[in-house]
Amino acid sequence: MTRILLADDEVHITSLLARKLEQNGLEVDVAHDGEEAWLIAQERTPHAVITDLQMPYMNGVEFVELLRANAPTAGIPIIMLTARGYVLETDQADRLNIAAVMPKPFSVRRVVSLLESLLADRAGPGASLREVA
Amino acid sequence: MTGPFQLGSKKDPGHRVRARCSDIGLAVWRTNAAGLILEEPFGDGLLGLWLRAGPLGRRIASTTSQWDGDREPDLHELFTGCWLLPLAERRRRRLVGYTVALAFGPEGLQQPEFEEMCKAAQLQSVAVRRVMRTWANHDKGSCTRLLQMLRWMYEDQRAIAEHEDAIETFTDRLGNAYETIDLLYALGRSMNELDEPETFLQASLERLHEAAEFSWAMLVFPEGVHEGVPTRRDSFSAGRPTMSFPEIEKAARELIAKLDRPDTLTICSDVEGFEPDGGPQVVVQPVLREQGPIGWLLAGEKGGNDPQVSTYDTHLIEAAAGYLGPFLENAELYREQKALFVGMLKALSASIDAKDPYTCGHSARVAHLSACLARKIGLDPRTVERIHIAGLVHDIGKIGIPEHILGKTSRLTDEEFDAIKRHPEIGYRILRDLPQFDDVLPTVLHHHERWDGQGYPKGLAGEDIPLAARIMALADTFDAMSSTRAYRPAMNRDKVFAEFRRCSGSQFDPSLVDPFLSLDFARYDELVGEARNLSTDLKAA
Numbered sequence: 098m099t100r101i102l103l104a105d106d107e108v109h110i111t112s113l114l115a116r117k118l119e120q121n122g123l124e125v126d127v128a129h130d131g132e133e134a135w136l137i138a139q140e141r142t143p144h145a146v147i148t149d150l151q152m153p154y155m156n157g158v159e160f161v162e163l164l165r166a167n168a169p170t171a172g173i174p175i176i177m178l179t180a181r182g183y184v185l186e187t188d189q190a191d192r193l194n195i196a197a198v199m200p201k202p203f204s205v206r207r208v209v210s211l212l213e214s215l216l217a218d219r220a221g222p223g224a225s226l227r228e229v230a
Numbered sequence: 231m232t233g234p235f236q237l238g239s240k241k242d243p244g245h246r247v248r249a250r251c252s253d254i255g256l257a258v259w260r261t262n263a264a265g266l267i268l269e270e271p272f273g274d275g276l277l278g279l280w281l282r283a284g285p286l287g288r289r290i291a292s293t294t295s296q297w298d299g300d301r302e303p304d305l306h307e308l309f310t311g312c313w314l315l316p317l318a319e320r321r322r323r324r325l326v327g328y329t330v331a332l333a334f335g336p337e338g339l340q341q342p343e344f345e346e347m348c349k350a351a352q353l354q355s356v357a358v359r360r361v362m363r364t365w366a367n368h369d370k371g372s373c374t375r376l377l378q379m380l381r382w383m384y385e386d387q388r389a390i391a392e393h394e395d396a397i398e399t400f401t402d403r404l405g406n407a408y409e410t411i412d413l414l415y416a417l418g419r420s421m422n423e424l425d426e427p428e429t430f431l432q433a434s435l436e437r438l439h440e441a442a443e444f445s446w447a448m449l450v451f452p453e454g455v456h457e458g459v460p461t462r463r464d465s466f467s468a469g470r471p472t473m474s475f476p477e478i479e480k481a482a483r484e485l486i487a488k489l490d491r492p493d494t495l496t497i498c499s500d501v502e503g504f505e506p507d508g509g510p511q512v513v514v515q516p517v518l519r520e521q522g523p524i525g526w527l528l529a530g531e532k533g534g535n536d537p538q539v540s541t542y543d544t545h546l547i548e549a550a551a552g553y554l555g556p557f558l559e560n561a562e563l564y565r566e567q568k569a570l571f572v573g574m575l576k577a578l579s580a581s582i583d584a585k586d587p588y589t590c591g592h593s594a595r596v597a598h599l600s601a602c603l604a605r606k607i608g609l610d611p612r613t614v615e616r617i618h619i620a621g622l623v624h625d626i627g628k629i630g631i632p633e634h635i636l637g638k639t640s641r642l643t644d645e646e647f648d649a650i651k652r653h654p655e656i657g658y659r660i661l662r663d664l665p666q667f668d669d670v671l672p673t674v675l676h677h678h679e680r681w682d683g684q685g686y687p688k689g690l691a692g693e694d695i696p697l698a699a700r701i702m703a704l705a706d707t708f709d710a711m712s713s714t715r716a717y718r719p720a721m722n723r724d725k726v727f728a729e730f731r732r733c734s735g736s737q738f739d740p741s742l743v744d745p746f747l748s749l750d751f752a753r754y755d756e757l758v759g760e761a762r763n764l765s766t767d768l769k770a771a
Contacts, residue, residue, distance in 0.1 A: 112401045113408070204412040205405045206440055 098124045099216060102143035104134035104160065105178065106152045110201070114147060117205050121213065131155025135163050142169045145216055147208065150179045158185075161193045174215035176208065241394075243387035244319045244329050247380060251331050255365040256315075256376075257281050259330040265294035268327070276353060277361045281332075283351030289343075290314065294330060301325055305370070305377050311338025313368065315377040317384055331380065333373050334366035406542045409441040410549065417553040425612070427460040427561040431554070435468035438529070438550045442543055445531035446471035449517070449554070450482055451524065458524060460561040471531055473504070482528050485514065492516060493523050495548055497539050504530060511539045515551045519559050527551045571666075575622040582628050586636040588715050589625075591761025597621025599705035599746075599754060604698070606745045617698050620673035624702055627657030627674070639717055651686045654678055673698040677706055682736045692739075700739040704730070704746045707737070712758070723751075 101123050105111050108129070115125045126141055128134035132154040138146070146164065150157040157177055164170040174196045179185060185198050196215050199208055248258045252271065260269035267290065271281050280286070293314060297303040303316040315331040338344060339359045348355035368376070416437050420430050431449060439447045446469030451459050467475045481503030489496055495515045504512055512530040516523035529547055532539055579593035601618040609617070628636060631653055635646045642650070658675040661667040667674075676690060676699035683691030685703075695703075711729065714720045721729070727747055734743040 109401075109404060112397065113405050116398065116401050117405065202408040202411045204409050204441060206409060207412075 098122075099145075100124045100126065100141055100143045101212070102126045102128065102134060102138055102141065102146045102148075104128040104131065104146070104152065104157070105149035106130055107149070110149070110178070113205055114208065117209050118212070121209055131157065131160040134160050138164060138170055139167070143173065145174045145176075145212060146170075147176045147178065147212065150177055150183060150185065158189065158193070161195065165193055174212070176212060176215075178203065241391060243384055243391045244317075244327070246387045246391075247317065247384050248329055250383065251329075251380070256331040256333060258332070259287075259290060259294075261294045261328045261330065263299065263325045263327050265291070265297045265328065267291050267294065271332075275361070276357055280348065280351055280353055280358050283347070283353070285347040285350040289347075290330065290332070294328060297328060299325065303328070305373055307370070308332075309338070309343040310341050311335040311366075312341070312343070313370070313373045315373060315380060317377070317380050319384070320388070329380075329384075331376075333368040333376065334362060335368045336363075336366055339363070339366050403542075406546075410542075410546055413437050413441040413546065414549055414553070417550065417557075421553065421557055421560070424460075424557075424561045424564040427558070427565075428463060428466075430557060430561075431461065431466045432468070434550060434554060435466050438527075438546065439468040442529060442546050443532055443534035444513075444529035444543070445469050445533055446475075446478060447527070447529045448475070448478060448482060449525055449527050450479060450486070453483065458519070458562055459558060460565045478504070478528075478530070482512075482514075482526070485512065485528075486526050489514065492526070493518065495544060497544070510537065513539055513544060513547055515544075515547045517551045517554045517558065519555055524555075524558060527554065572619070572622070575619060579622045579626065582625055585628065585633050588637075588713060590765040591757060592709055592713070593622050593625055595709045595754060595757045595761070596624060596702065596705045598757060599708060599749070600698075600702050602749050603701050603704065603742065603746050606749060607701075607742070613698075616669055617673070617701060619667075620670040620698055621702060621705065623657065623661060623667070623670065624674050624677050624706065625653060625657065626660055627653035627655065629660070630656040641717070651678070655687050672696040673702055675699075677702040679703065680737045681739050685737075695739075700742060704738055704742055708746070 099122075101118055103111050103114055103118070103125055104127075105114075106129050111127045111129070115127055118125050126137050126143065128137050130153045131148075134146075134148060134152075135155065137143075138160075146161075148157045148160055152160070161175055161177070164173070164175070172194075175194070176197045176199060177185060177190070177195050178199050178201055180201055183200075185195070190198055197211055244260065248260065251258045257271040257273070259267055259271065261267050267287065270287065272278065273281055289308060293306055293308065294316070297316060301318055303318065306314040306316065308314055311334060313333045313335075315333060317329040317331070318325055319327050319329060339362060344359075345355050348358050417434055420433060423430050435447050435449055446467065448465060448467040450465045451461075451463075453464050456462055465475075465479050467478070471478060473481075481501065484503055485498060485501055486492055492514075493516050495513070498512045498514060499510060501512050511532060512528060515527045517525040517527055527547055527550060529543070532543065576594060579597075580591070583589045583592045583594075597618045598621070600621040601614050604614045604617045631649055635642070635649055638646065654675050654677060658671055661674060662671055673696060676688065676695050679685035679688065679690045679695045679699060680703070681692060681695070681700070683689050708726060708730070711721045711726045712723070730738065730743055730747060734740045
């Protein structure tokens with residue numbers, strides 16, 4: 098079963114996404130901060146990650162840096178969520194091979210369909226940044 | 231600890247309680263509200279056979295059937311050392327059935343009833359007793375406490391299930407709200423893109439289709455009526471419907487024509503012409519302007535969990551239409567204003583050109599050729615448009631040059647030539663107070679500069695000359711050479727081309743000459759013809 102790791106300190110976001118992803122037949126692990134996310138990622142080796150940018154203990158960028166430096170998760174698709182107004186530096190998103198940056202509030206349907214297409218083509222390293230706004 | 235009974239798992243609190251009972255080794259039955267047994271305990275081997283054997287089931291059923299409607303039946307001793315623990319299950323205060331747990335004490339296994347049941351089930355009581363001994367450790371007191379625990383657990387599970395339900399509902403609503411916000415945000419942000427209304431309309435439909443669970447969304451305008459609508463297209467559509475879009479459009483027009491209230495949102499069911507089987511529901515929402523509907527937004531073939539159109543769906547469509555109405559109005563006003571603006575410029579430039587019978591239509595042709603060249607070298611549509619406008623006004627300064635100099639057939643004196651050379655600066659001064667021409671001013675001022683720096687008024691050279699002015703220099707010179715002038719006849723095209731190649735790098739930016747000479751001059755030649763006719767008409771008048 099395809100495992101998705103969802104990391105966001107806002108519980109309404111994780112409930113929302115987890116419900117939709119589960120409805121689409123994906124297995125979802127939820128983390129509430131970057132540190133917990135990193136622990137789960139090492140234990141579970143998710144097939145894809147959706148992570149918030151601003152989280153306590155460890156932010157999204159630091160978390161993704163760890164994922165990229167860790168062989169089993171180095172190439173998995175990653176979608177990053179951000180608060181509106183906060184723009185991730187383009188080179189940062191490129192460097193970390195982040196497939197898409199979605200400003201909140203986002204269309205859940207688009208996140209889910211984007212994730213499914215990323216999983217379908219498993220582009221891995223080299224996937225281009227898609228700014229979805 | 232895994233007990234001998236496994237029950238099917240459902241989200242219902244009764245199921246959760248039964249699963250836990252079987253986990254701790256309690257056999258459970260489920261009955262309906264009338265006490266009729268619906269579910270027996272699962273279980274492998276001897277124990278399972280014994281639990282499901284007729285005699286035990288019949289004894290339980292004869293007791294449960296007496297509870298019929300009892301909202302809280304008591305602990306019931308089936309026979310000495312064997313108790314039934316009845317748990318009334320409710321949904322929204324209505325009794326829906328009972329979960330019945332069976333508990334044995336050690337003395338229960340010694341009773342004649344037990345022996346009887348084993349015999350009737352054709353099982354050896356010694357063997358059954360051995361299997362059951364480990365969990366036949368209850369007495370009346372423990373059963374009473376256990377029943378109380380089950381009742382609390384059931385209540386807790388019921389509350390949890392209700393909360394989960396509520397959270398799921400909230401979550402779905404939140405998801406819908408996010409879709410709505412996202413859609414409106416996207417529409418709102420694109421509202422100012424009045425230049426390309428068709429792109430906006432198409433994108434709006436795609437976004438609406440994404441946000442709503444309809445298989446298709448369509449925007450239709452009255453067929454062939456383009457008045458007050460900034461597009462020539464009759465419809466826009468998005469999605470993946472069962473039918474083709476032309477079929478939907480046809481059915482949609484018939485539906486709209488039959489609406490009682492075409493100026494308000496209507497949910498139509500079983501509409502003729504829509505597949506599958508009439509739709510089953512089609513939402514029609516007018517796109518309104520002050521004077522009434524100018525188009526209709528439709529959506530149909532709803533997917534998702536609920537095929538019924540919900541208030542969320544209608545809100546979303548209404549909100550999208552709420553944006554489309556003002557957008558269409560603004561885009562149309564913008565289009566009209568732009569047309570008026572360009573029309574005024576054309577009239578103005580034509581009146582300047584008319585000062586000199588030999589330059590009739592010159593500005594329009596220069597504008598045309600400049601825009602073609604700008605497009606050819608890959609400039610963006612907005613820049614092309616601005617270069618076109620610059621072309622229309624590039625010679626506006628000639629308004630300040632006496633007509634006898636402009637129309638002079640003999641050689642110009644140095645003073646006269648100097649006067650002519652002042653027209654770019656005069657044009658610049660005429661236009662500089664109009665903010666709408668800020669970006670056009672450098673083109674007007676520098677269209678007589680040369681690549682080698684020998685032009686006027688500033689003697690700029692190379693890339694110091696603005697690109698638009700370099701483009702215009704080619705168009706302007708081409709039209710001058712190709713037209714008859716007061717002081718010389720027109721040159722034929724081959725000769726003009728040869729002259730252009732010769733002057734590449736001296737008079738003209740060398741990188742522009744080839745693209746210019748590869749332009750299609752058909753429309754230009756038409757413009758020449760139109761100007762000639764006009765000029766003849768003027769002379770006749």
